[in-house]
Structures are given as structure tokens and as C-alpha cells.
Amino acid sequence: KKREFYKNAKYVSKYKKLRQQSEKNDLLPNIQPSEQGQNESQSAGLKNNKNKNKKRSNSLEELYAKKHADQLKALLEREACIKIREEERQRAEARRNASREKMFKKTQKGQPVMKYRIEHLLETIQGVNIIYV
Numbered sequence: 001k002k003r004e005f006y007k008n009a010k011y012v013s014k015y016k017k018l019r020q021q022s023e024k025n026d027l028l029p030n031i032q033p034s035e036q037g038q039n040e041s042q043s044a045g046l047k048n049n050k051n052k053n054k055k056r057s058n059s060l061e062e063l064y065a066k067k068h069a070d071q072l073k074a075l076l077e078r079e080a081c082i083k084i085r086e087e088e089r090q091r092a093e094a095r096r097n098a099s100r101e102k103m104f105k106k107t108q109k110g111q112p113v114m115k116y117r118i119e120h121l122l123e124t125i126q127g128v129n130i131i132y133v
Contacts, residue, residue, distance in 0.1 A: 102116035 099120065103112075103120065105113040105116060107113060
């Protein structure tokens with residue numbers, strides 16, 4: 001059924017094209033000498049239409065270029081945001097690793113080094129005090 005539908009659509013479109021071509025051919029030979037002045041004005045009108053089409057195509061090209069530039073700008077902004085986020089994540093991870101290394105340091109006898117733990121507690125207490133003040 002689909003095949004029949006597509007075949008019919010193909011034939012219909014061919015018929016329409018032939019009909020349009022035949023209408024154009026019928027109009028062109030019927031021009032009389034008195035209508036030539038009108039025909040020249042119409043041809044000038046066609047030239048204007050061609051210029052308008054060129055302008056339209058130029059405007060379409062401009063619209064495409066503008067849209068493409070906007071897309072590139074948005075892409076660059078997204079990439080910049082992602083890069084900044086990634087850098088922040090790496091800095092935070094490095095900070096956590098440094099503090100973790102300090103917290104897990106041991107003395108020669110295997111006891112934890114209290115110096116870094118006390119510093120960490122002091123920093124957190126001072127941070128809480130700054131928030132409440």
C-alpha cells in the first residue's frame with residue numbers, strides 16, 4: 001500500500017509539473033506586438049524580483065551567519081563554564097588530598113601527629129565563629 005501511495009504521489013507531482021510547463025508555454029507564444037511594451041515592463045519587474053530574491057538570499061545568508069555565530073558563542077561560553085568548573089573541582093580535590101595527607105601522618109611510633117589535627121579543628125572553629133559574628 002505504501003508503495004502504491006508513493007508511486008501515485010510521484011505521478012501526481014510529475015503531472016503538476018507538466019501542467020505548469022504547458023501553461024507557461026501557452027502564455028509565451030500568445031504575446032502580440034501591442035503587448036510587447038507591457039512585456040518589457042514585466043521583464044523589468046522580473047529583474048526586480050530577481051534582485052529581491054538575491055536580497056532575500058543575502059538576508060538568509062546573513063541570518064545563517066548570525067545564527068551560526070550565536071551558536072559558536074554559546075558553545076564557547078559553555079566550554080568556558082565547564083573548564084572553570086573542572087578547575088574548581090581539581091583545586092578542591094587537591095585541597096582535600098593535602099588535608100587528608102596531613103591527617104593521616106604518623107609519628108615513628110605509629111601515633112597520629114596531633115599538630116595537624118588541632119590546626120584543622122582550630123580552622124573549623126574559626127570558620128564557624130566568622131559565620132555567627
